[in-house]
Amino acid sequence: MELTSNFKERGGEIVALITSTFAASEGDAEGQLVGRMAADILATVAKDDLLVFTALEAGKIVGAIMFTRISYPQDPRTVFVLSPVAIGASHQGQGVGQQLLHYGLKHLRDAGVDVALTYGNIKYYTKVGFAQITDAQAQPPLPLRYPHGWLGQSLKGDGFAPLKGSSHCVEALNDPAYW
Ligand SMILES: CC(C)(COP(=O)(O)OP(=O)(O)OC[C@H]1O[C@@H](n2cnc3c(N)ncnc32)[C@H](O)[C@@H]1OP(=O)(O)O)[C@@H](O)C(=O)NCCC(=O)NCCS
Numbered sequence: 001m002e003l004t005s006n007f008k009e010r011g012g013e014i015v016a017l018i019t020s021t022f023a024a025s026e027g028d029a030e031g032q033l034v035g036r037m038a039a040d041i042l043a044t045v046a047k048d049d050l051l052v053f054t055a056l057e058a059g060k061i062v063g064a065i066m067f068t069r070i071s072y073p074q075d076p077r078t079v080f081v082l083s084p085v086a087i088g089a090s091h092q093g094q095g096v097g098q099q100l101l102h103y104g105l106k107h108l109r110d111a112g113v114d115v116a117l118t119y120g121n122i123k124y125y126t127k128v129g130f131a132q133i134t135d136a137q138a139q140p141p142l143p144l145r146y147p148h149g150w151l152g153q154s155l156k157g158d159g160f161a162p163l164k165g166s167s168h169c170v171e172a173l174n175d176p177a178y179w
Contacts, residue, residue, distance in 0.1 A: 040172035074165030
């Protein structure tokens with residue numbers, strides 16, 4: 001298994017993996033929705049605001065995760081939000097997701113990012129350092145339908161200190177359907 005932060009020229013393959021993975025686990029409509037979100041992220045997010053990590057098996061992409069910048073103008077810290085996360089059905093349950101998440105989070109830490117947020121399955125993401133947070137600890141950019149799925153972690157080796165003020169996500173995530 002090769003893990004990489006270099007995804008140049010492989011956007012189509014990444015979007016296809018994300019679409020088919022979510023379609024298989026949550027149905028075609030969810031596959032289309034998350035696939036469109038990933039395609040928009042790759043097409044529109046500025047280079048400095050995007051980090052994509054992939055897992056390759058025999059040169060083929062079998063897992064992909066994306067982090068995009070989320071701004072808290074009243075807080076000096078650098079914050080990125082993780083979404084989406086997809087490991088192809090034939091590679092699930094083998095630790096690939098956790099390896100790729102640890103790899104990506106280390107990359108963010110090395111790049112000086114202070115805080116990572118995500119929105120999803122508590123049981124899964126707590127395995128890679130995330131903990132449940134409230135709106136009071138980090139205001140989400142849009143109202144959350146499942147507030148219990150709002151998660152965060154400091155990448156500085158300390159506890160999660162609340163982020164100040166309101167937040168803005170990248171335009172590609174600025175859709176209530178994703179939150
Ligand atoms: C969820 C997903 C990313 C996990 O990746 P993975 O490589 O299969 O998971 P790993 O092998 O790294 O981790 C396995 C562990 O996570 C748990 N796990 C896997 N998928 C889970 C899920 N959806 N919810 C909760 N726990 C899950 C397993 O029970 C296992 O636990 P254990 O280590 O205690 O035995 C992957 O299954 C996937 O892409 N699913 C479809 C899309 C999706 O749901 N993405 C995440 C949206 S929040």
